[in-house]
Amino acid sequence: MTTATARTEQVARTYVTHARPLWRRTLVTREAAIIALLAVVVAVSVATVPNFDSPLTVTFLLREIAPILLIALPMTLIIVTEEIDLSVASVVGLASVVTGLCVQAGWPFPAAMALAVAVGSVAGMINGALVTFVGLPSLAVTIGTLALFRGIAVGLLGTTAITDFPETWTDLARTNVPGTPVPGIMIVFALLAVVFAVLLHFTPFGRSLYAIGLNKEAAAFSGIDVGMTKFWLFVMSGTVAGFAGVYFTLLYNNARGDNATGMELQIIAAVLLGGVSIFGGRGALHGVIAGVLLICTLGSALRLAGVTSDIINVITGVLLIGSVVSASLLTWLHRKRVAAVGRGRAGVVEAPAGPS
Amino acid sequence: MQSDSTPATPPALELSRVVKSFGAVVALRSGSLRLERGSIHALVGENGAGKSTLVKIVAGLYRRDAGTFLLDGEPVDFHSTAESKAAGIAVIYQEPTLFPDLSVTENIFMGRQPVGRLGRIDRRAMREEAVAIFDRLGVRLDPDRLTDGLSIADQQLIEIAKAISLDARVLVMDEPTAALSGVEVERLFAVARSLRDEGRALVFISHRFDEVFDLCDTVTVMRDGAYIDTLPVAETTIDDMVRMMVGRDVTEMFPKLPAEIGPDVLEVDGLTQPGVFHDVSFTVRAGEIVGLAGLVGAGRSEVARAIFGVDPYESGSVRVSGAALPPGDPRASMARGLALVPEDRRRQGLVLDQTVARNVTLAIRGRLARHGLIWGRIENEAARTWASRLEVKTAALDAETGTLSGGNQQKVVLGKWLASDPKVLIVDEPTRGIDVGTKAEVHRLLSQLAQRGLAVLMISSELPEVLGMADRVLVMREGRLTGELDRADATPEAVMYAATADQEVSR
Structure with a gap:
């Protein structure tokens, strides 16, 4: 309009949308690398590990990793905003105990389930409130609530376990999608994954999460309510963890205070392996799903091949460190290149680290 | 102007036809700078003219791709900032990077403290020298206080004191006055003049013309990564300088x-x-x-x-x-x-690590969404409109905003808010x-x-x-x-x- 025509001496500018061609934008990414690695691991396992591709193996593997897959979804959103939720496994344990106690007290199962999920939501609200309204770092808050929720769970049930759940429900948790070895819980996961993927990648809310993760101040100056956004993410995380706790209880027909102990680290490891930056602002959901599948498939294949669990731990640990280091290395290289070009163009730059 | 007609004393520093590129981007096409002893030399040019690249080559932060670099008539080739420093070059940046928990004296002598017997740091000698330097500069600064809480102006003086303690012969000041108040600018100028009178060569980069006229005796103008001209300040006017800088009236x-x-x-x-x-x-x-x-x-x-x-x-x-x-x-x-284009575009205005398109649409993301959903094509359309209205210079809409020059970043912030109508x-x-x-x-x-x-x-x-x-x-x-x-x-x-x-x- 008038603005553009004001400077007649300049030719109107045209802009290319992307600096790099489509194949580079889709294939030269961390997500693509993880998916490729997953494909290699699956192919090698199928070829070399006996029984790896048997329907039973597939069923058991997917059942076992369902809670990790489920909780990884909200965890991804939380880590994208540069926060973390270490209390999720404790929420799983707490929800499991709540389910057990309600069933023991003679509640109908759906009511027990509803209460357990609600307890998860409340746990998330506690995390969110401490982070948002008290202003504490989520790392500290959720280390605290990790111990707190686990303590309550164990305290409620002691060292006993409740193993008496209605058979219709435990059977439901173990059914497969008819005619396939895929457990039914995967349908729930697929629906939830679509919801979270759309939320993260195709809504204004998702856009705000990346902005928060990269620059909270600029996000606030753009009208994003940083605090409330975080609050709701923790509520989501608690709710999904609560649901995962119910599923966990049914799957193993077992409510114990120490259910899923340590699972938070598996979840966070998988999310980071899937290409989400621990410093926030980077990552995509398909990478995370591939990351979970990669860690779990590798573990399962190695176990089937007779590798002991401590060796498996060493291998997953090395894989994770390798992936985080490679990510940092790539970011560093990229930054260096971009910074060099940027400095070259910009007249005013920030002072580099003191030459002293 | 090559070495055949070497005068009695060669210039303190001479760069000619220096080239530096980063990948496909040529940051410096032909940079030249001839610095005499006992002179304060202004280096002016628009953002992106290549001033900072030139300074970084002098500082040893970048290595030049081509061209000559003489120090006191001798060719030099720095591989690191340490080499440049050892050769007597000091660069003072807009925002000094000091250790806040150490004293003023300790900051001046960081990494090369005078050592007494048994390898212990000779605190007294260190303090005495610091006091001597501040006396020479004519500034009052408590050598024993912590650096934490000092104004940027005082921190710059510490950097200058550091340079003097190293006996730097060439001092480059990259926009030192940007964050200073009027009184502080005057004090800095007094220090700069006394350094000039000691026979040191100073380079002064500033966007403020009144300061150039106030302080400097010579000015070199750069444009689009190339040397344009060097003139005595007394023989030029603001209009001349602006014309040379922008290449048009x-x-x-x-x-x-x-x-x-x-x-x-x-x-x-x-x-x-x-x-x-x-x-x-x-x-x-x-x-x-x-x-x-x-x-x-x-x-x-x-x-x-x-x-x-x-x-x-x-x-x-x-x-x-x-x-x-x-x-x-x-x-x-x-x-x-209501729209606010904030003061600090890098921290408040922009998400530097995100693309131009995402930044332009960040404040209107809710309005752009269709049935609650937003995707790349919608954002790119909006971003393209505003980028072209404001003539943002960027290679692509998905370029990271941090790679743009300051002026273009500011246009992105303006576009972001104008888009909100x-x-x-x-x-x-x-x-x-x-x-x-x-x-x-x-x-x-x-x-x-x-x-x-x-x-x-x-x-x-x-x-x-x-x-x-x-x-x-x-x-x-x-x-x-x-x-x-x-x-x-x-x-x-x-x-x-x-x-x-x-x-x-x-x-």
Whole structure:
């Protein structure tokens, strides 16, 4: 309009949308690398590990990793905003105990389930409130609530376990999608994954999460309510963890205070392996799903091949460190290149680290 | 001008036809600089002219791809900043990087403390030398206090003291005055002159012409990564320099267009936040550009942030087109047609690690969504519109915003807020740190926006900008409005009086 025509001496500018061609934008990414690695691991396992591709193996593997897959979804959103939720496994344990106690007290199962999920939501609200309204770092808050929720769970049930759940429900948790070895819980996961993927990648809310993760101040100056956004993410995380706790209880027909102990680290490891930056602002959901599948498939294949669990731990640990280091290395290289070009163009730059 | 006709004393530093590129981007096509001893040499040019690249080559941060680099007539080739330092070159940046938990003295001698017997640090010798240097510079700075809490001006003096203790013969100061107050600038200049009189060579980079004329004896102009000319300052004028810098006449530095003034759009009444600002009341009308002047720290940005809702306020009210804005709710302010281009574009205005497209659409992401969903194509369309209206120079819409030059980053922030179709636009230091050409574009843009009925509140520390652009000038001092001047009455003296005078001008 008038603005553009004001400077007649300049030719109107045209802009290319992307600096790099489509194949580079889709294939030269961390997500693509993880998916490729997953494909290699699956192919090698199928070829070399006996029984790896048997329907039973597939069923058991997917059942076992369902809670990790489920909780990884909200965890991804939380880590994208540069926060973390270490209390999720404790929420799983707490929800499991709540389910057990309600069933023991003679509640109908759906009511027990509803209460357990609600307890998860409340746990998330506690995390969110401490982070948002008290202003504490989520790392500290959720280390605290990790111990707190686990303590309550164990305290409620002691060292006993409740193993008496209605058979219709435990059977439901173990059914497969008819005619396939895929457990039914995967349908729930697929629906939830679509919801979270759309939320993260195709809504204004998702856009705000990346902005928060990269620059909270600029996000606030753009009208994003940083605090409330975080609050709701923790509520989501608690709710999904609560649901995962119910599923966990049914799957193993077992409510114990120490259910899923340590699972938070598996979840966070998988999310980071899937290409989400621990410093926030980077990552995509398909990478995370591939990351979970990669860690779990590798573990399962190695176990089937007779590798002991401590060796498996060493291998997953090395894989994770390798992936985080490679990510940092790539970011560093990229930054260096971009910074060099940027400095070259910009007249005013920030002072580099003191030459002293 | 090669070494055949070597004068008795070769220049302290001489660069000629230096080239530096980063991948496909040529940052410096042909950089030349000839620095004499006992001289203060201004290096001027628009953002992106290659000044900083040249300085970084001198500092040993970058290695040149081609060209000659002589120090005292001897060819040199630095691989690191340490080598450059050892050769007697010191670079002082806009924001020094010191150790806040160490004393002033310790910072000066960091990494090369004088050692006494048994390898212990000789604190007394260190302190004595620090005192001697400060005496020589004629500045008062307690050598024993911690660096933490010192002003940027004092921190720069520590860097200069460090350079002197290293006996640097060439001092490069990269925009040292950008964050300094008037008194501090004077003190820095006094120090610079005494260093010049000791026979050292100084390079002074600044966007402020008055400082160049005040301090420097020689000026080298650069444009588009190349050397243009070197002249004695006494033989040039601001107009000449600007012409050389932009390669065209910038006739309209401040093209204020006449605009029809409409009704009050922004009404601020009795805005108070204890300790920050008190009883601030004013209005901005449609089509009007209101300048908000005052010294740095007078509370202007704080008022702007409180109006927008990013900061809280205790009492008072803000109305846009008659509707009261809830305090502390930027989203509500945006919905009512308020936009704020903040002071610090790198920290507040932009997400530097995100693409141009994402930045332009960040504030309007909700409006762009269709049925609650948003995707790349929608964002790119909007971003393309605003990038081309503002003539943002970027390779692609998915370039990271941090890779753009300062002026283009500022255009992205402006585009981001203009895209929100505001009724009131608050701009806080809209042209800080951007080059002359872009500055004029920003001014023209603001003027055109006012002409189309936008109410503009412009905070600026540059008096010529305020006087050139504003229909009305408000002046703040220590958190209070101390003056309101019509365009006709707004002289530099009147504004400065209101900004500094002790008695309050009654409204």
